[in-house]
Amino acid sequence: MDLFNYNKDNSSQPLAARFRPTTLDEFIGQTHIVGKGSLLRRAIMADKLTSMIFYGPPGTGKTTLAEVIANTTDSHFMKLNAVTSGVKDIREVINTANDNLNMYGQKTILFIDEIHRFNKSQQDALLPSVEKGTIILIGATTENPYFEVNSALISRATIFKLEHLTHEELGEMLNRVLTDGKKGYKNLGVNLDSEAKEHLINAAGGDARVLLNGLELAVLSTPTESDGTVKITLKEIEQSVQKKGIIYDKGGDNHYDVISAMIKSIRGSDPDGAVYWLARLIEGGEDPKYIARRLLIHASEDVGNADPNALNLAVSTFHAVNFVGMPEGRIILSQCCLYLATAPKSNKSYIAIDQALRDVVNHKTATVPAHLKDSHYKGAEKLGHGVDYKYPHSYSNNFVSQQYLPDELQEKRYYKPGESGYEQKIKEYIDKTKGSWED
Numbered sequence: 001m002d003l004f005n006y007n008k009d010n011s012s013q014p015l016a017a018r019f020r021p022t023t024l025d026e027f028i029g030q031t032h033i034v035g036k037g038s039l040l041r042r043a044i045m046a047d048k049l050t051s052m053i054f055y056g057p058p059g060t061g062k063t064t065l066a067e068v069i070a071n072t073t074d075s076h077f078m079k080l081n082a083v084t085s086g087v088k089d090i091r092e093v094i095n096t097a098n099d100n101l102n103m104y105g106q107k108t109i110l111f112i113d114e115i116h117r118f119n120k121s122q123q124d125a126l127l128p129s130v131e132k133g134t135i136i137l138i139g140a141t142t143e144n145p146y147f148e149v150n151s152a153l154i155s156r157a158t159i160f161k162l163e164h165l166t167h168e169e170l171g172e173m174l175n176r177v178l179t180d181g182k183k184g185y186k187n188l189g190v191n192l193d194s195e196a197k198e199h200l201i202n203a204a205g206g207d208a209r210v211l212l213n214g215l216e217l218a219v220l221s222t223p224t225e226s227d228g229t230v231k232i233t234l235k236e237i238e239q240s241v242q243k244k245g246i247i248y249d250k251g252g253d254n255h256y257d258v259i260s261a262m263i264k265s266i267r268g269s270d271p272d273g274a275v276y277w278l279a280r281l282i283e284g285g286e287d288p289k290y291i292a293r294r295l296l297i298h299a300s301e302d303v304g305n306a307d308p309n310a311l312n313l314a315v316s317t318f319h320a321v322n323f324v325g326m327p328e329g330r331i332i333l334s335q336c337c338l339y340l341a342t343a344p345k346s347n348k349s350y351i352a353i354d355q356a357l358r359d360v361v362n363h364k365t366a367t368v369p370a371h372l373k374d375s376h377y378k379g380a381e382k383l384g385h386g387v388d389y390k391y392p393h394s395y396s397n398n399f400v401s402q403q404y405l406p407d408e409l410q411e412k413r414y415y416k417p418g419e420s421g422y423e424q425k426i427k428e429y430i431d432k433t434k435g436s437w438e439d
Helices: 039-046 062-072 087-104 120-132 167-179 194-204 208-221 234-241 253-267 271-283 288-306 309-324 329-342 348-362 423-434
Strands: 052-055 076-081 108-113 135-141 158-161 190-192 230-232
Touching (some): 062 135, 076 087, 087 108, 087 120, 087 135, 167 190, 167 194, 194 208, 208 230, 253 271, 253 329, 271 329, 288 329, 288 348
Parallel strands (some): 052 135, 108 135, 190 230
16 A cells, blocks of 8 residues: 555656656646745645645646655555545544554555545544544645645644646746756757747646646657657647636535626626636636526625615526526626626625624523514504604605614614715615715
8 A cells, every 4th residue: 555656767757757757846836835945845845844735726636746745755655546445445444553653653644636535524534633643634625625625634634735837837848848858858859949839838727637638648648750759749739638628627626716706796896707608617617507506696795785676687687597508608608707896886784784693692581672573463552662753654754763783783884875876876875864874
């Protein structure tokens, strides 16, 4: 169950595996977590590791970091893949870890790839050993661990987020491969022209594995020139990488990032940003009903009574998308998205309910004023319920001033309408009836 067990002759391995770094000095990218002086780098070099979780998009170096640790640490290193391993495998690792610690005083580091695929019982099986320090856990996941990993494990691990590799970092990786005579392509005389290089980097989308696989396919499929070189042009690279899929995983962390970008663009009244992120969601295969639900929420949270019709349109959008389906549903989603982005904005309804909820929690003994209590049941009037209640429709303009909040909260103002759109009229009405809320 050793983590990495490569043959000395690895020439038959794929380029991505053959070129995988084994030391921190070879590692490219993620300088925010493994750069000089960083916490993780110091911990690796000193072999003073604690449980941690690496999460980020594919091809950013999660497994590579595990290999670096495997090559650096004096601890016994073991690996499980959450897709193929069960509780039985976990118990075997724990037994080995206990033996190593008791007999040799040696710690065990357990690397679990795709840890988010472990169910609750599997994760719970790890917890006691992680808690006691019998096992130092290193998990790798493309999912946000705060959503997919048990909170008990999260609280005992340091989370390190890996980012897409930058254009410059991917360029550095390409140059290393082309100039490395042992693991790379220096001895093959590969000549990658500038257009091909630029397209390959852009098509990789921050994923080192896509970059290396695309280059390898181009090299293997391109005939050698008469001078012994392999000339790679834009044409060969385009054929090798084909079309790079949209960087969007509807089951992963990027899912929340793209949704967030759409909502923030709508909130910021930018229709172009809003419809672009909507397109990313659609192209990424997001459930259109999920998108419609998010638009529904936004219609009240950020537009609210500045344009009461926004909620009506969002509700209609939800039903219309359900009825019509895709791909035509994209047009309906676009209409609603653009309407919300260009509508006047108000979050006053959102603020009002949250403030009221806080007061409900903080004033649990607050009682309904007697005049607001139900007076229709037998004996209610004798108890004073409903007595002195003023019926608004019996007064001019259907309004009369009276207390509607509990005694201890009667001076509270939860709803303070803004001055955008229809809410300006609401504000004018409230100012007339209750007085200006700034008073």
